[in-house]
Amino acid sequence: MPTQIKICGLKDEAGVDAASRAGATHIGLNLYEKSPRYVPLEQAAALRMRTPEQVKVVLLLVNAEPGYTAKALEIVKPDVVQFHGTETPEWLRVLKGATSVEIWKALGVKDAETLKNSARFVGAADLLLFDAPAQALPGGTGMRFDWSLLAEHRHELAWGLAGGLTPANVAEALRQTRAPMVDTSSGVESAPGIKDMDKIAQFCKAVRDHDHS
Numbered sequence: 001m002p003t004q005i006k007i008c009g010l011k012d013e014a015g016v017d018a019a020s021r022a023g024a025t026h027i028g029l030n031l032y033e034k035s036p037r038y039v040p041l042e043q044a045a046a047l048r049m050r051t052p053e054q055v056k057v058v059l060l061l062v063n064a065e066p067g068y069t070a071k072a073l074e075i076v077k078p079d080v081v082q083f084h085g086t087e088t089p090e091w092l093r094v095l096k097g098a099t100s101v102e103i104w105k106a107l108g109v110k111d112a113e114t115l116k117n118s119a120r121f122v123g124a125a126d127l128l129l130f131d132a133p134a135q136a137l138p139g140g141t142g143m144r145f146d147w148s149l150l151a152e153h154r155h156e157l158a159w160g161l162a163g164g165l166t167p168a169n170v171a172e173a174l175r176q177t178r179a180p181m182v183d184t185s186s187g188v189e190s191a192p193g194i195k196d197m198d199k200i201a202q203f204c205k206a207v208r209d210h211d212h213s
């Protein structure tokens, strides 16, 4: 199975086109207003329409109100909704019962305990995205966590790796972790919130080269 690739924090058509052309399987649209990668709802809906059918659209929310969450899902109609705040398994279970959209939960990995506790999302999320712990922002920090923690972990859910992944280190990350999915945002940018089309292509190529090695 080819590694799944999510390019997160796209804000315009050029980024969506570049990620799709490069072979990303998922693109992320960020509705968190404090992020340099924020897109307003209407822009997210327009980019969703622009995205080719084979590429899944991931809508990113951080501790959003239920009403706003419902509105965002209705307007953008994503394939996946990624929760990147302190959303509880209980809340995600409620949402899961009310929508057919795929649900991902991002977790900032501090230590082995974070991974152990992630089992509480079984039945609440379809996939766990293991990311670096929150800094000033909950995600998109460009920081890595200790990948060796994953070696001891028995995954009970589908999962992906995020946090500080770049074209230069993603092959090594895949070798060490055997992640079925990788996610990057700042690692394919020239400045916060500004995607670099060449880096997107290099990232996807590095993943595909690793898949074929």
Ligand SMILES: O=C(O)c1ccccc1NCC(=O)[C@H](O)[C@H](O)COP(=O)(O)O
Pocket (backbone or CB within 6 Å): 008, 009, 028, 030, 032, 035, 036, 037, 060, 062, 084, 131, 137, 138, 139, 140, 141, 142, 143, 162, 163, 164, 165, 183, 184, 185, 186, 187
């Ligand atoms: O990217 C952001 O600005 C962001 C802000 C708030 C919550 C989540 C955010 N990004 C979520 C992602 O899925 C990123 O791709 C992930 O955190 C990895 O980011 P990076 O370390 O920059 O590759």
